[in-house]
Amino acid sequence: MITIKELARKLNLSTTTVSNVIHGKTHEVSAATIERVEKALVEYDYVPNINARNLAQNKSKIIGLAMKPRADKSSNIFIDPFISEIVGGIEKTVREAGYFMMIYASDEMNDILKQVSTWNVDGLLLFGLLGEDGAALRRKYKKPVVCIDIYNMVCDPPVYTVGLEDEAGTYEAVKYLTDLGHRKIAFMSDDIIGVDRERFRGYKKALADAGIEYEDRNFLKLNPWKDEVEKSLTSICETVRDFTAVFCTSDLYAVQLIDKLIDCGIRIPEDISVIGFDDNPMSKYHRPGVTTVHQDMEKKGIVAAETLIRLLKGLAVEKSVNQLPTRLVIRDSVKDLRKTQ
Amino acid sequence: MITIKELARKLNLSTTTVSNVIHGKTHEVSAATIERVEKALVEYDYVPNINARNLAQNKSKIIGLAMKPRADKSSNIFIDPFISEIVGGIEKTVREAGYFMMIYASDEMNDILKQVSTWNVDGLLLFGLLGEDGAALRRKYKKPVVCIDIYNMVCDPPVYTVGLEDEAGTYEAVKYLTDLGHRKIAFMSDDIIGVDRERFRGYKKALADAGIEYEDRNFLKLNPWKDEVEKSLTSICETVRDFTAVFCTSDLYAVQLIDKLIDCGIRIPEDISVIGFDDNPMSKYHRPGVTTVHQDMEKKGIVAAETLIRLLKGLAVEKSVNQLPTRLVIRDSVKDLRKTQ
DNA sequence: TTGTACGCGTTATCAA
DNA sequence: TTGATAACGCGTACAA
Secondary structure (H helix, E strand, O other): OOOHHHHHHHHOOOHHHHHHHHOOOHHHOOHHHHHHHHHHHHHOOOOOOHHHHHHHHOOOOEEEEEEOOHHHOOHHHOOOOHHHHHHHHHHHHHHHOOOEEEEEEOOOHHHHHHHHHHOOOOEEEEEOOOOOOHHHHHHHOOOOEEEEOOOOOOOOOOOEEEEEOHHHHHHHHHHHHHHOOOOOEEEEEOOOOOHHHHHHHHHHHHHHHOOOOOOHHHEEEOOOOOOOHHHHHHHHHHHHHHOOEEEEOOHHHHHHHHHHHHHOOOOOOOOOEEEEEEOOHHHHHOOOOOEEEEOOHHHHHHHHHHHHHHHHOOOOOOOOEEEEOOEEEOOOOOOOHHHHO | OOOHHHHHHHHOOOHHHHHHHHOOOHHHOOHHHHHHHHHHHHHOOOOOOHHHHHHHHOOOOEEEEEEOOHHHOOHHHOOOOHHHHHHHHHHHHHHHOOOEEEEEEOOOHHHHHHHHHHOOOOEEEEEOOOHHHHHHHHHHOOOOEEEEOOOOOOOOOOOEEEEEOHHHHHHHHHHHHHHOOOOOEEEEEOOOOOHHHHHHHHHHHHHHHOOOOOOHHHEEEOOOOOOOHHHHHHHHHHHHHHOOEEEEOOHHHHHHHHHHHHHOOOOOOOOOEEEEEEOOHHHHHOOOOOEEEEOOHHHHHHHHHHHHHHHHOOOOOOOOEEEEOOEEEOOOOOOOHHHHO
């Protein structure tokens, strides 16, 4: 752990010169000196002390990633490979850009902001939180912020958002059902907030465009808390025969629903069709394979991190709301009703 | 972003006094002063600057988590919810102990060590790497290190290890097969290094104890690279009828194998039995449900982080190698051969 | 081309 | 009970 000062003394140079060589400001240093310094740098294995550097420059090269903690919802929110995919994408991008990542798992904007200002974080990534606290955020943090899957965060200066074409993706999936002759289509979700609100909108639009009227009983609510899932599914099973198809807001839910229906003696897709969302591996390896709306989670992380880094560098960012496309992946959980007529 | 210095000036006090109040060294401060300072602290919303603090104290309160990066193996290594589970456990424990976590996704011990010394990381968590570089590690890093799922790291001062009873868990699973009358049992894995070596040992032991001789052809090698998986599975299918059961070193592999076998017209478990490892959600929601060896991944993360924090606090740690227990979870992918005889 | 001196925010030592 | 001052390691005006 040698310091610039010690190095300078050993070489009979000033700290300025050593520092200049380290930072490549070589146009003011003689070739001979550069050589000497660089050799010493390697020989003594110099590593800069980030704390000192940050203190001197009043920045940190840290990007904070704040997200909902595990305990908040049922434990199975982390079951989804979602998190690792997205975190992986962010980490990779951040690292390659020469930044560092610090993770805060908290739902409390105040907690997050405290950490963030303690560490003097250069930019902030917000993921999966509810976006009401824009004002509170901006009162204490003026640096760039990029939100992932948060649409209702209004504040000044504005935050940037990376998300999905949730509405269009859902529309496509539900239209696929109506095109195949389905008219009694349920929407299953744990709530209608955040991204689920967008998806719900796409669902209703597809129904409307097919001339189908939406009824309140079409909404199948799944209680996501660990011990409640089973109960919810059981009660859903009782009414599910009223429908020919169910759209689920996640593959995790779709898979659990399918298993439950099979256990109840209902065949998929012969008796009821099911569509999921995410295209996570579970839907692929499940039997029957789950027809679903594909999204690229890793890319979402990458794009969000790239956006933030552009902002940090002062580069222009075209869209303040960037919605990534989705794609319908057809597997074996949907029946073509027209064939049987 | 008010500083101690500014605060002191506003209150007509010295920085020392303010600092003392902040740190609760109140036995040397008058009650009146304490009150004044504490009020100002809240009023001006004082937040300490970690960089300055770390610089002054020569520590960081940072725990580094280094792990294999995504790109290194096939992309589907991250498909496993493994990572988020373990990272979630670590994050939670670290945060509750008042530390911070910094993630490095790198396979290069040198990269890791550079980051670690730059940030003056107080302690290091190593996960899923190959453990040959103990010496290189210790040449540059003397502070506490805890390894997760790394058994072959020998160095001085020693590292601590948190892992699994891989051998015993596998033994139990394979013994379960032999008890049910299986005698031709394959072992499917992508390699026999790291934890898989332990599992392979357990497998062979169970065979031996049942009086079954191990043959080289029992080892079914799956190439984990993205585009090779399919090919591997296809070639495995050609020889798999020689066996009545296959033990897979992960549920991910087990599920893929089962799907492939079904596609080839082989029934599970009627024609061939399959056992996995991990008990990840995929195995639970798959149909047929996959019999598997359960491990608590979150706990692994928690225990590792707790161990490191104990070391940082100078507390005693009983075992330098801590192997968490496993448990066989019986589902529907194994056939009882005795019934048919 | 190289060096001096100061500031970044905090903690720690020692004196008053 | 409080305060002055020096360190921590680095970057950078400004001076030489």
